[in-house]
């Protein structure tokens with residue numbers, strides 16, 4: 281029939297299997313195959329009932345996302361679903377694994393749905409900047425009611441088979457092999473024990489209150505996003521006659537498809553998967569069951585928590601018993617938080633600590649661990665000493681990793697007898713929550729050690745990105761550069777709150793000054809002090825942050841930084857205004873005004889420029905790796921796809937023009953990276969380098 285859709289006959293029953301590994305995405309071949317199968321079986325009067333199921337690990341995970349942005353090819357999935365729904369003989373869906381997006385819509389086009397235990401259903405379209413475009417916004421409300429459908433469609437949340445049953449999306453939940461269940465369910469249709477009906481024949485109960493509430497909530501919570509609002513409009517159309525509603529859904533789907541947010545969100549989806557494609561992918565990871573964490577501060581405790589949540593056995597080391605107790609207390613608190621967030625069952629919480637956790641002040645307790653992650657404060661000499669001691673303690677083949685944010689992994693490796701077993705594992709705070717993990721590959725790191733870093737990342741639920749050694753690796757090196765622009769903007773005339781508001785308007789969850797306050801101003805202060813020795817005297821230096829710290833104010837944790845905390849919401853710290861005025865006076869700067877767009881343009885251009893250098897230096901493998909770093913570790917707005925995806929929407933020529941214009945004010949900071957100059961000349965994009 282077709283490679284992607286296979287028909288099997290069993291008397292009056294026809295089984296239709298979707299076979300498009302790995303996830304049976306509803307590609308053109310699948311849609312065409314289904315269309316033809318339905319037509320063939322419709323014409324065959326011996327066939328009395330049809331059951332559709334998925335071969336392999338899943339039903340249908342949705343439309344084939346790789347086809348988005350290309351010219352659409354008929355038959356569209358919506359037409360396939362309507363053809364099934366209006367078929368003159370019963371057609372049922374048997375779903376296992378995932379029935380997501382277009383997969384769930386295919387099932388809703390059938391006359392009954394049988395779920396196999398373990399099934400996940402949902403409409404993730406909104407997370408890709410679109411809406412269910414194959415009838416989901418019209419058929420789901422007919423089964424679940426408008427309110428529940430809005431909840432599913434505007435959030436993209438995924439639910440299990442039992443919840444799908446309670447919501448009315450499926451008719452029964454059972455267990456078994458998909459083909460066997462499909463055959464048995466089809467027989468039941470023949471016997472009349474499994475009822476069938478077309479969803480289009482069900483009336484929708486209007487619910488204006490739910491529509492209004494959803495529209496208002498989204499306007500307040502997600503004003504910058506496009507598709508969630510379109511989802512509400514589409515569901516609102518479900519009270520119309522179904523064919524009118526489907527036409528309206530199609531129109532709105534088209535608008536979403538055209539939006540740049542769709543391209544950004546889909547790039548973000550693929551970035552999470554692209555980063556796993558590394559040169560070391562073929563190497564066999566070492567077995568990691570027991571890990572040691574050195575340092576019970578915020579980072580060390582967070583890393584230990586992440587490992588415990590992933591079921592690993594963890595040893596925590598601190599120098600003194602007081603520091604060790606503080607670390608243990610932080611881990612206990614983190615685990616309580618994990619219980620509240622539904623990541624850990626309450627009855628498992630105690631067991632995790634009793635069975636899998638061991639705290640000690642003796643490094644010799646690390647003799648049998650498979651991997652050690654050092655997370656002490658940022659001092660190269662201290663870290664070198666620790667690595668040297670560990671080298672003499674841990675077993676052969678054990679991996680030594682540093683969680684340093686900036687320091688030289690090659691220098692740490694050189695002090696050990698096992699440089700091939702040393703790498704950086706750079707977590708982001710809070711380490712048990714933030715998804716990014718930079719796997720820093722030093723000159724001598726062995727391929728299987730890199731592969732182990734990625735395997736560990738996967739086990740911990742992280743997005744692991746391969747980075748090379750330099751000051752700050754991918755993320756912090758780029759951050760150190762563009763963060764200066766925020767300070768320059770303030771020195772030249774903007775207020776910190778104007779800068780924050782402009783970048784929040786661009787889509788960052790928080791502006792850079794609010795972020796600095798949250799992270800602790802002392803961290804940036806320490807970095808600036810460390811960098812002072814090798815800072816060029818041509819570089820503009822802004823000391824407003826230093827002034828705040830000198831007064832003992834380190835941001836949120838001390839109640840005061842760029843903002844003052846403690847009231848209903850943070851308010852600008854009045855002292856900062858004085859520091860700014862003094863520094864402008866001292867440097868003879870006359871304040872200018874900057875529009876929000878100008879602020880965003882300068883900040884983003886600096887970010888892209890340094891990202892281009894990181895790429896050119898081979899610190900990141902591809903532009904998409906840099907995008908992933910910013911999406912998963914730096915709160916970059918997902919709908920913009922990442923800094924280099926965004927850069928392509930501007931074009932290299934525009935970036936070069938901007939940098940040259942800014943360079944008239946500061947030719948040291950603003951230099952056109954050679955990669956951007958080359959791209960401007962040959963008209964290429966970052967995407968072409970993915």
Ligand code: 3HC
Nearest residue numbers: 303305341342343344345346380381382404412413414553
């Ligand atoms: N289209 C194309 N490729 C897809 C895909 C899709 N819908 N879903 C997954 N893939 C690819 C992945 O990119 C990956 O490719 P790779 O091996 O080359 O990197 C491969 O399939 C395996 O995917 P995962 O690594 O994610 O495998 P998991 O087992 O971890 O997860 C999954 C499986 C839960 C199905 C997950 O892939 C997923 O959530 N997929 C997206 C589902 C989705 O968003 N569906 C809606 C699509 S939009 C739509 O349907 C529009 C409709 O309304 C018209």
